[in-house]
Amino acid sequence: MLRAIYDWVDERLDITPLWRDVADHEVPEHVNPAHHFSAFIYCFGGLTFFVVVIQILSGMFLAMYYVPDIINAHASVKFLQNEVAMGAIVRGMHHWGASVAIVMLFLHTLRVFFTGSYKHPREFNWVVGMLIFFVMLGLGFTGYLLPWDNKAYFATKVGVEIAASVPYLGPYIATFLQGGDIVGAQTIARFFALHVFFFPAALLALLGAHFILIRRQGISGPL
Amino acid sequence: MAHNQDGNHKEQVHYVGDSRVRANRKKMYPPDYTEFPSKSEAFFPDFLLKEWMVAAVFLVGFMTLVMAEEPPLGDIADPTNTGFLPVPDWYFLFMYQLLKYKWASGPFVIVGTLILPGILFTSLILAPWLDRSKERRPSKRPVTIGLMLVSLVSCIALTWAAEAEHVTQLESSVGSPTVDKKVVDANSEGQKLYSENACIRCHGDQLQGKNGPPLLGVGNRRTAEQLHTYINEGKGGVMPAGMFQGTPQQQQILVDWLMKQKQK
Structure with a gap:
């Protein structure tokens, strides 16, 4: 039955090559922790992606309760955390996941750096990876404001002040981030849009490029 | 890399139907690692059905953290x-700390905001x-690795340093939400x-604190010796030394007055 459905779809859409391409590519021994335990350092990239998936899923559930305005944001997070079933767990996953994602990303970057895997022909994928790093930092910065507690507010205020001290461009960056002259109602709406739409879109596009490049070029050989 | 691998530029090109997809487009196959005599295996199912255990172990650790520590939520x-x-989130602390040093703040703030992070990134x-x-x-490649290790350290x-400083600052601002706002x-x-x-x-003019912590009720928290030390040597890397310009006698009067700032 399932087989017949698959064949029916495959006959029309030719989906077999799509998944076979992913399934059949070879994983070399030197990155496989089942053969060498020390190869776990090659897992950091995959685990970073795993955390990103956790972030996206938990973030989607948070968005069911979160209200991005200065009157209700804090109350909605409080409600989510204290009243909603499993709310503290879901918010905990997103909150701690943000730090864990940065840690894993950092470890992955160091692994690539120390094994010299960014060298020819993988230069471009290193650049894509660095862009992913910046997007993740942007996600961290914008997400920090959203609970709208004192910590969030003052950290963002300081962050914007630092950006504003950049010569020439500073005031423009600050206005862009704040959406006005102060950290306030416009800022939280703006950070919400950046955190939930712009940065995740950029992140997914860059991750797609990252993975396509890995498939094209293969994992770098053993040292 | 995918195109013209054989350099056959003059070859007749056939397209599929009307689209511009080449009928005989060469597939780009990733290297199969046969040059490394080892136990390669297919990504799925061989590799992935073992590899999911790494993710499972990771997930157990992660959920333990999540359940042990409730995410903090301060006052509105x-x-x-x-x-x-x-205080920014921990992964921005290193750049935040940079801006506290004399050579990367004030007139040299561009060193801390643009030059050093710019060079790094x-x-x-x-x-x-x-x-x-x-x-x-x-x-x-000792130079590359050495530079990376230096930047890492x-x-x-x-x-x-940023974290330690924040902790000392937090300590000195303990009790700052004062009930009694009257200066003694x-x-x-x-x-x-x-x-x-x-x-x-x-x-602050009413000891309420501005960039620095409030001094209301400082008499409850500090001894006179501590206040003398802070005035002479600065505090926590934030308060600079030598901000008080008076004579030692005047400093004693100031400290006596500060010690009178007690609250019940």
Whole structure:
């Protein structure tokens, strides 16, 4: 039955090559922790992606309760955390996941750096990876404001002040981030849009490029 | 890389139907690692059905953390709260700390905001072109690895310093949400010395705290010796030394007055 459905779809859409391409590519021994335990350092990239998936899923559930305005944001997070079933767990996953994602990303970057895997022909994928790093930092910065507690507010205020001290461009960056002259109602709406739409879109596009490049070029050989 | 692998530029090109997809487009196959005599295996199912255990172990650790530590949520943002100590998330601390040093703040703030982070991130992005040798082993490229280790250690040290400083600052601002906002002995010699010196600029005209922590009720928290030390040597890397310009006798009067700032 399932087989017949698959064949029916495959006959029309030719989906077999799509998944076979992913399934059949070879994983070399030197990155496989089942053969060498020390190869776990090659897992950091995959685990970073795993955390990103956790972030996206938990973030989607948070968005069911979160209200991005200065009157209700804090109350909605409080409600989510204290009243909603499993709310503290879901918010905990997103909150701690943000730090864990940065840690894993950092470890992955160091692994690539120390094994010299960014060298020819993988230069471009290193650049894509660095862009992913910046997007993740942007996600961290914008997400920090959203609970709208004192910590969030003052950290963002300081962050914007630092950006504003950049010569020439500073005031423009600050206005862009704040959406006005102060950290306030416009800022939280703006950070919400950046955190939930712009940065995740950029992140997914860059991750797609990252993975396509890995498939094209293969994992770098053993040292 | 995918195109013209054989260099057959003049070959007749056939397209599928009307689209511009080449009928005989060559597939780009990833290297199969046969040059490394080892136990390669297919990604799915061989590799992935073992590899999911790494993710499972990771997930157990992660969920343990999540369940052990409830995510913090402070009071609702209050822009008029002058005593609140701002601190960014931990992964920005190293850049935040940089801006506290004399050579990267004030007139040199561009060093802390643009030059140093700019050098760091630009060289990271350009790493493949800065380190062009074919050699991949860390031991064979000492300069690259050395530079990376130096930057790593500095970032960790900066983060550490920022965290330590924040903890001391938090301690000194304990009890800052004061009930009684009255300055004891307001029109006295001590108060005069306080306002004539730089103290007032950071701790506020009513001791309520501005950039620095509030000094209301400081008599409950500190001894006179501690106050003398802070005035002479600065505090926590934030309060600079030598902000008080008076004589030692005047400093004694100031400290006596500060010690009178007690609350029940």
